Amino acid sequence: MAIGGFGAIVLSLLFFVYWSTTSYVLSRSDHAIAGEEAVLRAAYDRGGQTALEAAIKMRLADRAFDGGLYLLADRAFAPIAGNLDRWPRDLIGAPGWGTISVPQAGHAAAYRVLVGALPGNLHLLVGRNSEDLASFAREIETALAFTLLLIALLAGVVSVLVTRRTVGRIESINATSRAIMERGLAARIRLRGINDEWDELAKNLNSMLDRIETLMREIREVTDNVAHDLRTPLARIRGRLEKASSSPRDVGADQKLIEDVIADLDDVLRIFSSLMRISQIESADRTAGFAIVDLAAIARDVTELFDAAAEEKGIKLSVAGDPCVVVTGDRDLLFDATSNLVDNAIKHGKRDGFVTVSVRANENEAVVAVSDNGPGIPAEEFPHIFRRFYRLERSRCTPGNGLGLSLVAAVAHLHRARIDLRDNRPGLTFRLVIPSDREI
Numbered sequence: 001m002a003i004g005g006f007g008a009i010v011l012s013l014l015f016f017v018y019w020s021t022t023s024y025v026l027s028r029s030d031h032a033i034a035g036e037e038a039v040l041r042a043a044y045d046r047g048g049q050t051a052l053e054a055a056i057k058m059r060l061a062d063r064a065f066d067g068g069l070y071l072l073a074d075r076a077f078a079p080i081a082g083n084l085d086r087w088p089r090d091l092i093g094a095p096g097w098g099t100i101s102v103p104q105a106g107h108a109a110a111y112r113v114l115v116g117a118l119p120g121n122l123h124l125l126v127g128r129n130s131e132d133l134a135s136f137a138r139e140i141e142t143a144l145a146f147t148l149l150l151i152a153l154l155a156g157v158v159s160v161l162v163t164r165r166t167v168g169r170i171e172s173i174n175a176t177s178r179a180i181m182e183r184g185l186a187a188r189i190r191l192r193g194i195n196d197e198w199d200e201l202a203k204n205l206n207s208m209l210d211r212i213e214t215l216m217r218e219i220r221e222v223t224d225n226v227a228h229d230l231r232t233p234l235a236r237i238r239g240r241l242e243k244a245s246s247s248p249r250d251v252g253a254d255q256k257l258i259e260d261v262i263a264d265l266d267d268v269l270r271i272f273s274s275l276m277r278i279s280q281i282e283s284a285d286r287t288a289g290f291a292i293v294d295l296a297a298i299a300r301d302v303t304e305l306f307d308a309a310a311e312e313k314g315i316k317l318s319v320a321g322d323p324c325v326v327v328t329g330d331r332d333l334l335f336d337a338t339s340n341l342v343d344n345a346i347k348h349g350k351r352d353g354f355v356t357v358s359v360r361a362n363e364n365e366a367v368v369a370v371s372d373n374g375p376g377i378p379a380e381e382f383p384h385i386f387r388r389f390y391r392l393e394r395s396r397c398t399p400g401n402g403l404g405l406s407l408v409a410a411v412a413h414l415h416r417a418r419i420d421l422r423d424n425r426p427g428l429t430f431r432l433v434i435p436s437d438r439e440i
Contacts, residue, residue, distance in 0.1 A: 037126040069127035233264040314352040321358040337411040340404035341370040349374035373427035
């Protein structure tokens with residue numbers, strides 16, 4: 001369609017050039033003929049028929065007037081003077097402009113003529129050879145025809161190339177789709193490296209496939225981790241119940257068994273509750289409930305909540321930064337995310353160390369940072385710690401289920417925030433950077 005539209009525009013332009021050029025040349029020729037006819041009329045007005053005949057003879061004798069056609073005729077259109085042996089039959093009684101053919105050197109030459117009447121029942125015909133104009137028009141027509149042919153050829157070639165290119169890229173996408181359906185998500189669409197719209201589409205589709213593959217891997221990992229984390233408490237529950245079933249009844253022992261089983265079941269329920277909360281944050285549209293919240297106030301509430309736990313380990317828990325930092329978000333979720341960061345810092349931090357929660361506002365963002373001086377996390381572990389159930393080897397014996405930082409990541413994603421990890425040497429700083437100058 002684009003090629004057809006371009007061809008129509010070019011064709012219209014060529015026809016306009018043809019029409020305007022031929023019209024201009026014809027008007028110049030007509031103007032010259034009209035001027036010549038006016039000069040002859042002036043000669044007649046000054047000296048009558050004799051002066052007019054003399055003027056016609058002078059022009060026929062002057063080489064400067066070659067190509068001119070002159071004829072003075074009486075009332076019966078009989079020739080009196082000029083280089084035309086008879087009055088054209090088509091122009092008898094038809095004053096004005098016309099075109100006639102005059103035999104000349106074995107061919108009929110075309111002349112553009114102006115016919116008029118003079119006093120005394122005389123008739124005057126003045127004309128010029130218009131073969132140059134006709135030849136010029138034919139050349140333009142030929143050029144126009146060749147141009148149209150060239151446009152048609154180019155349009156055909158471009159159409160074939162575009163069609164082959166389009167079909168080829170579509171087939172590449174189809175082939176990749178078939179490979180994915182047959183062999184899994186490992187296949188990717190090949191890029192041509194020319195950064196055209198097809199490469200952009202291929203990049204987007206490959207990114208989508210990468211995201212799908214990552215999600216599928218995370219689902220498999222979550223399934224494996226859930227099975228692994230549930231197996232231990234469920235096996236422990238079964239073992240205790242099996243032991244109790246084969247032992248004589250003892251009120252004290254039975255009460256202890258019931259308490260232990262309830263504790264193990266509470267751990268299982270906490271795992272499912274955390275998973276469901278993370279899924280709700282990731283899947284539900286909770287931005288409708290966003291409001292203006294003060295991050296500094298949230299930080300103060302969190303430190304107050306964990307003050308006793310920090311004091312138990314001899315950790316100094318403090319708040320620093322700006323007294324009021326306002327953002328748009330969900331207060332409960334931001335409170336949970338900050339709580340998880342502080343809880344992790346206290347659990348894994350250094351005994352008799354410190355944990356600092358700082359809140360600051362920059363030009364376009366607000367930053368909540370939780371710092372400690374504990375053993376920190378190896379840099380190679382940074383990309384993995386936000387995966388569900390992921391725990392460092394040294395944290396296996398620490399209470400928890402490896403879902404706290406996953407919830408922090410989900411809250412950050414909902415608020416279009418980013419999480420930065422910085423090594424304190426010793427210790428670690430988690431920074432939650434939330435945009436504060438635009439709608440979430």
